Amino acid sequence: MRFLREIALIFWLYVEESRSALGYFLLSAVALPAGMLLFTTGVAEGKPSIRLLAGSMVFALSMLSVVGLGFTLLEDRFRGRLKLIITSPVSPRSYLLGVFLFALCQGLLSAALMLLFAAVLHLRPHLAWSLPLIAVVSTIPLAAIALMSARYAHNIQQGALLNDLVGTGAVLVCPVFYSVEVLPAPLRYISRVLPPTYAADAFWKVLSDRPGIGFDLLVLGLMSVAVLLWGSHLLPWRDE
Amino acid sequence: MTTVIRIQALTKRYSNGTLALDNLDLSVPGGELLVILGPNGAGKTTLVRQITTELRPSAGTIEIFGIDVVHEPQRIKQLMGVVPQEAGLFEHLTVSRHLRYFARFRGATSEEARAAMYCALGELDLERFSAVAIKDLSGGLKRRTLVALALIMNPPILILDEPTSGLDPESRSKVWEVLHRRKNAGSTILITTHYLEEAEKLADRAAIVSRGKLIALGTVDELGTRAARGPAPRTDLTEVYFQLVRGDH
Numbered sequence: 203m204r205f206l207r208e209i210a211l212i213f214w215l216y217v218e219e220s221r222s223a224l225g226y227f228l229l230s231a232v233a234l235p236a237g238m239l240l241f242t243t244g245v246a247e248g249k250p251s252i253r254l255l256a257g258s259m260v261f262a263l264s265m266l267s268v269v270g271l272g273f274t275l276l277e278d279r280f281r282g283r284l285k286l287i288i289t290s291p292v293s294p295r296s297y298l299l300g301v302f303l304f305a306l307c308q309g310l311l312s313a314a315l316m317l318l319f320a321a322v323l324h325l326r327p328h329l330a331w332s333l334p335l336i337a338v339v340s341t342i343p344l345a346a347i348a349l350m351s352a353r354y355a356h357n358i359q360q361g362a363l364l365n366d367l368v369g370t371g372a373v374l375v376c377p378v379f380y381s382v383e384v385l386p387a388p389l390r391y392i393s394r395v396l397p398p399t400y401a402a403d404a405f406w407k408v409l410s411d412r413p414g415i416g417f418d419l420l421v422l423g424l425m426s427v428a429v430l431l432w433g434s435h436l437l438p439w440r441d442e
Numbered sequence: 443m444t445t446v447i448r449i450q451a452l453t454k455r456y457s458n459g460t461l462a463l464d465n466l467d468l469s470v471p472g473g474e475l476l477v478i479l480g481p482n483g484a485g486k487t488t489l490v491r492q493i494t495t496e497l498r499p500s501a502g503t504i505e506i507f508g509i510d511v512v513h514e515p516q517r518i519k520q521l522m523g524v525v526p527q528e529a530g531l532f533e534h535l536t537v538s539r540h541l542r543y544f545a546r547f548r549g550a551t552s553e554e555a556r557a558a559m560y561c562a563l564g565e566l567d568l569e570r571f572s573a574v575a576i577k578d579l580s581g582g583l584k585r586r587t588l589v590a591l592a593l594i595m596n597p598p599i600l601i602l603d604e605p606t607s608g609l610d611p612e613s614r615s616k617v618w619e620v621l622h623r624r625k626n627a628g629s630t631i632l633i634t635t636h637y638l639e640e641a642e643k644l645a646d647r648a649a650i651v652s653r654g655k656l657i658a659l660g661t662v663d664e665l666g667t668r669a670a671r672g673p674a675p676r677t678d679l680t681e682v683y684f685q686l687v688r689g690d691h
Contacts, residue, residue: 204549211546218539219532282530286591289494289524290547293516440515441497442457 208292212300213307216274220304231312235262236319242379243323250323255316256405257379260340260398262312264373267341271305272348272365279438280358294434302345309341310334328411332419336408339419340401342426346433347372353436378402397425443471446599446630447493452502454488454654462488464654465502475621475631477641480651481687486634487527489651490603493632494524506599520548523592527603527634531576537587538563538572541594548595562590565620582609589617593624600624602633606640618643642679650686658686 220227239258243250278284287297313333320327347368355361375389376398382390393399404418447470454463463485470476480486491497493504495515504511511518531540541562545555563569566586576584589605600621606614614637621644625631635641641648642662650658650665658665665682 208547211543215532215535215543219534222534282526282528283532285496285526286529286531286588288496289519289522289526289529290544291516291519291549292547440495441491 205293205296208296209299209303212287212292212297213303216301216304227308231262231266231308232315232319234265235259235312235316239316239319239323250320250325252325252327252410253402253406254379255320255325255327256402256409257373259313259316259337259405260378260402261370261373262316263309263337263341263401264344264369264398266308266312267305267344268348268369268372269365270308271301271345272351272369273362274301274304275348275352276355276358276361276365279352280361284438288439294437294439298349298434298437299430302342305345305348306338306341309344310337313337327409330408332408332415333405336401336404336415336419336422339422339426340397340404342429343397343422344369344372344401346425346429346436349429349433349436353438372396373398376402397422443473445469446472446474446507447632448503448505449489449493450503452489452492452504453500454485454492454497455500462654463492463499466651466654466656468649468656468659470630470632472630473625473628474646475625475633475644477645477648478632478634478651479636479638479641479648479683480634484651485654486651487603488654490527490601490632490634494522494526494601495519496526521597522599522601523594523597524600525588525592525602525605527607529588531584531587533577534575536573536575537568537579537583537590540576540587541590544591545594548597550595554595558594562594565593565623566590567616582613585609586613586617589620593620596627596629598629600629600631600633602631604634604636606635606637614640638680638683648679650683652687658682 235258238261239254242254242257246254278287317327317329348365351361351364351368355364376393376396377385378398382393385393400418400421404415404422407413407415447468449466449468452463452466455461466489478486478489488497492499493511495511495518498512506518506521509517538559541559542555545558550558563572566589568583568586568590571579571583576587579587585605585608589602592600592602606617609617618640621631621633633644645662647659647661648665649656662679665679
């Protein structure tokens with residue numbers, strides 16, 4: 203019970219802290235993935251497609267969870283806020299889940315806004331209850347990338363650059379906006395261990411009403427469980 | 443009197459080879475206010491960070507109420523209010539929201555947190571600033587907010603790393619007053635400071651740390667006697683401090 207209460211408190215703490223930037227958040231939550239959808243549609247000779255929509259939703263999750271959450275974690279570590287939390291009785295796992303929940307809500311909102319934006323391009327995606335589930339199991343492994351950069355960065359600038367690089371790079375080197383066959387052989391292997399590959403595939407299948415998301419969900423689910431079990435060890439909760 | 447903080451053979455060697463603490467022993471009885479003094483880089487903050495569970499000791503043990511800080515950090519943190527040296531606050535959150543969140547982290551219900559918030563605001567004279575966001579506060583008021591966060595919900599132990607650094611004389615004297623009150627109420631308090639005047643005003647005992655070693659421990663009078671070389675004991679802490687620290691170098 204205390205564990206759940208701590209998670210909720212951490213979540214609300216970050217919601218309140220971010221409230222003043224709500225306008226900017228909403229703008230970036232729409233503008234960044236929508237811009238990506240328009241850009242990729244342009245590259246595809248002006249033909250919008252469900253694959254590109256799925257890719258843009260993964261891009262939205264990646265931007266919010268890796269870049270957005272990553273910056274929050276970096277600020278916590280390098281501006282001394284983490285020290286304040288570490289010296290209070292909050293457990294590392296509660297903190298981790300609280301900030302993950304915060305990132306997840308942002309990612310879900312951004313991905314949902316993309317579904318609305320799809321109407322502008324006259325796309326008619328198939329909607330299903332499995333979409334939020336895919337978003338959840340995709341965000342957790344992506345958030346782990348943010349956690350790692352916050353753990354190992356030497357300063358806030360270095361960490362922010364790393365987050366930008368990984369947050370956008372992971373989406374671009376994975377078969378998110380195109381099929382895996384398009385990728386050069388080495389990238390195919392790399393993309394197999396990166397969550398955007400499975401997230402994009404699962405979104406694409408659901409949005410285009412195709413079956414077979416079981417394997418994608420299984421991989422993302424296993425990645426999420428691993429992050430939830432071991433992620434708190436990555437937090438700089440006690441220095442050596 | 444029962445020993446609340448017991449430190450035995452504490453050693454900290456950082457990964458770059460620096461020996462920050464060397465085989466340090468220290469016991470703090472319940473209800474005592476112990477001031478730790480020492481030059482920059484002496485090991486004061488390293489000591490405090492190990493007590494507050496932020497830093498893992500290389501060797502030795504720290505027990506608080508008989509509980510090992512390395513093995514049971516969560517239990518320890520419940521007993522302790524801490525002002526870390528370089529802690530940051532949430533810039534867009536108000537003083538009162540900080541206090542309520544941190545009271546809730548200590549297990550308070552919403553109502554208890556509200557009551558504790560008013561109490562801490564009053565204790566540190568922060569009522570006027572309760573609705574002000576941290577980003578709009580001066581450095582001194584931020585430091586006072588950190589002290590208020592450490593005091594909230596009356597933890598039995600207070601560990602304060604340079605709590606008055608950067609405070610104006612009035613605010614500093616306010617913090618001293620609060621610490622006196624808490625000590626009289628039975629709290630065990632450990633603070634580090636560079637202000638010798640602060641040690642003289644507050645300390646039941648003072649510990650002087652230099653180059654990772656505890657070089658002196660006692661009441662201000664005891665330290666003066668120990669440092670004296672002539673027939674008359676020195677009682678001025680500034681003189682004693684410089685003599686002991688220079689002697690160590």
